[in-house]
Amino acid sequence: MKKNPVIEPIIIMVFGAVIFIASFSIETTVHSIAIGPDFMPKLLGVLFVIVGASMLPRALRAQKEQVVVEKKDVESTVPLTRKELAIKYMHFIEWGWTLLYALSLKKIGFLFASIIYLFVSMTLLTVREKKRNWPVIIIISLxxxxxxxILFRQEFFLMLPVGICKYIPINILR
Amino acid sequence: MELFISALASLLNPTTLVLVLGGVFLGIVFGALPGLDTSMAVCLCLPLTFVLDPVDGIAMIIGVFIGGVSGGLISATLLNIPGTAAAMATCFDGHPMAKKGQAGRAMGIGIFYSFMGTLIGMIALITISRPMAAVALHFTSVEYFSIYVFALTMMASLSGKSLAKGLVSGFLGVFIACIGIAPIDYTPRFSFGSNNLAAGFNLVAVLTGSFAVSTVMKSIKSPTDLKTSDFGHATKMHGFGFTVKEYVRQIWNMIRSAAIGVGIGILPGIGASTSNLMAYSIAKSSSKYPEKFGTGIMDGIVASETANNATVCGAMIPLLTLGIPGDIGTAFLLSALQIHGISPGPLLFDTNPDLVYVCFAAIGVSVVFMVLLEFFGIRVFTKVLTVREYILLPVILMLCGVGAFANSNRTFDVIFLVLFGLMGYFLSGWGYPLGPMCIGFILGPSTETSLRRALMASDTGSLTSLLSPIAIVFYIISIVSVVMAVRNNRRLNKRLEEAAARGENVPDANA
Structure with a gap:
């Protein structure tokens, strides 16, 4: 199904209106200044509405020209296998996995979270391959x-999250 | 000259040289890999530069830049895929020459004229910067506001196919920058009681997320693994592949292309993606044998590679003298300087002249490394470029996370890095270019600060106080710049469509 072209400018205009209205809640503490901290968000709100409105006529034309062609969806009649589905939506799976990695960094710590993250990611991304190169995946993940x-913590003194590493009795990891 | 020599001396220590060499190497690899670009390489280097002193950090980042623009010629020549949009025109003659069995000659010409382009650009940078900064010293916040307005016209240049979509992306960038503490009076905006939101979004999280993470996800969706056999007999190089006579014949082409490169670099937002095409088309139209262009002749490679490398130095002129980036690449360099607490602008020439000359000297050192690495390391690069994407992409994502965390020690930024990546992915998928968003995010706060300062300094506080003779000139230039940008974008899109129709691999105009 094709996306309705009018939705896009409407979303932009609504977004602009929300920013504009929300800007009224910004408290101005210094009144002697000609324009306050709410000026820029308000201006942006107005600009979003103007640009959204300018996109509207073309979107309306595109909507009129959009010929709905009823065509048989061949793909939908053939159910995809689990592997084919995984390949098709690989980037979304990887995205969810990366977000989970980011969320777990604080609790698990950089080292273990990254080892698991790389291992699972490389396993996911090789779903197209006939045979996985497990030694390479394991070595790189570790x-x-x-x-x-170790480089960032010990040499650059950049404190990457320790997480569960603090329970490991090896000084270089804590 | 003294300052230049002393800056050069400060770079000539083993640690700095290794960092610059590493930066150039990384830049070449990212420039050559289709789908990845110089900006992403800079993002990955940023966490490393936090812990380095400013001289080492800036020298390394400049190394990445110089390597990145030149690296595009490797895949353009050998695979007919421009690694970056800046190497688009190199495909036209570089690849046909390689197909004729002269890959080594094509690479040699490309490498030599990349060097010459950077060298001429560097001379222009050193010559123009100081007097331009001296003039800019007399500017007040009124003039600065007008300059920022002019710089924001870059949004139009980076808009790609639709100006409206480019503007929406740019305004979104400014809005994201608005979240947090407001300038001047430090009022929290859109923080909803969260300390993390009140502190605002981290520069690295926004830029790396929207640019690098979304690019990696696009690569996951459409993998482009290269094989060693794709590169043919590229690794056999004998000298630079041309005679002294041929060099003499190309002098005018080289100077003209370098001048085009520097000129386009100075103008905000146009960048190397346009300069290489413009230099190529001028070289073709003024040639005695235009029909030979596209068949693998030296003139085409000379024009494209000289112009795109000269653009890098040209784009650094407004960055160092006015504090406004000339293109998206220098916008990332501006971020790197800001992270080190350095504010580029005319005052930098008085307060930190040594640092300015470090930038100049770093270009000189990087370009020498670039030639040596590309000339002697072509075998290594062809191997590195064949590293499988299933290894490369997760490692890049992990390093992006390190970069976002390193800037502020908050996992909040790593989470938002992924979310900004998601936003960037969908925006670019719907035809919204990401360049304007980054420009808006970087320049938005400075524009707001200068506007509020200018109004505070005036007695009336009215908008007429934003007018001064110099400011009016910049407002007029801004209008002209937008009109020209729209025209240039239309032409560039037309050329890319024509190239696509001819079956050539073309980079995304929105990228």
């Missing part, structure tokens, strides 16, 4: 996060 963790 070596790169460990190298980065």
């Amino acid at each position: 070596v790169i996060p460990t190298f980065v963790y």
Whole structure:
């Protein structure tokens, strides 16, 4: 199904209106200044509405020209296998996994979270392959996060999240 | 000259040289890999530069830049895929020459004229910057506001196919920058009681997320793994592949292309993606044998590679003298400087002249490394470029996370890095270019600050106080710039469509 072209400018205009209205809640503490901190958000709100409105005539024309062609959806009649589905939506799966990695960094710590993240990601991304190169996947998952963790913590004094590493009795990891 | 020599001396220590060499190497790899670009390489280097002193950090970032623009010629010549949009025109003659069995000659010409382009650009940068900064010293916040307005016209240049979509993306960037503490009076905006939101979004999280993470996700969706066999006999190089006579014949083409490159670099937002095409088309139209262009002749490679490398130095002129980036690449360089607490602008020449000259000297050192690496390391690059994407992409995502965390020690930024990546992915998928968003995010706060300062300094506080003779000139230039940008974008899109119709691999105009 094709996306309705009018929705886009409407979303932009609504977004602009929300910003404009929300800007009234910004408290101005210094009144002697000619324009306050609410000026820029209000201006942006107005600009979003103007640009959205300018996109509207073309979108309306496009909507009129949009010929709805009823065509048989061949793909939908053939159910995809689990593997084919995984390949099709791989980038979304990877996205969800990356977000989970980001959320778990604080609790699990950079080192272990990254080892698991790289291992699972590389396993996911090789779903197209006939045969996975497990030694490469395992070595890279272990070596790169460990190298980065030790390099940043010990050499650059950049405190990447420790997480569960604090329970490991190895000084270089804590 | 003294300052330049002393800056050069400060770079000639083993640690700095290794960092610059590493930066150039990384830049070449990212420039050559289709789908990845120089900006992403800069993002990955940023966490490393936090812990380095400013001289080392800036030298490394400049190394990445110089390597990145030149790296595009490797895949353009050998695979007919421009690694970056800046190497688009290199495909036209570089690849046909390689197909004739002269890949080594094509690479040699490309490498040499990348060097010459950067060298001429560097001379222009050193010559123009100081007097331009001296003039800019007399500017008040009124003039600065007009300059920022002029710089924001870059949004139009980076808009790609639709000006309206480019503007929406740019305004979104300014809005994201508005979240947090307001300038001047430090009032929290849209923080909803959250301390993390009140502190605002991290520069690295926004830029890396919207640019790098979304690019990686696009690569996951459409993988482009390269094989060693794709590169043919590229690794056999004998000298630079041309005679002294041929060099003499190309001098005018080289100077003209470098001048086009520097000129376009100075103008906000146009960048190397246009300069290489413009130099190529001028070289073709003024040639005695235009029919030979596109068949693998030296003139085409000379024009494209000289112009795109000269643009890098040209774009640094407004960055160093006025504090406004000339293109998206220098916008990332501006972020790197800001992270180190350095505010580029005319005052930098008085307060930190040594740092300005470090930038100049770093260009010189980087370009030498670029030639040496590309000339002797072509075998290594062809190997590195064949590293499988299933290894490369997750590692890049992990390093992006390190970069976002390193800037402020908050996992909040890593989470938003992923969310900004998601936003960037969908926006670019719907035809919204991401360049304007980054420009809006970087320049928005400075524009707001200068506007509020200008109004505070005036007695009336009315908008007429934003007018001064110099400011009016900049407002007029801004209008002209927008009109020209729209025209240029239309032409560029037309050319890319024509190239696509001819079956050539073309980079995304919105990228």
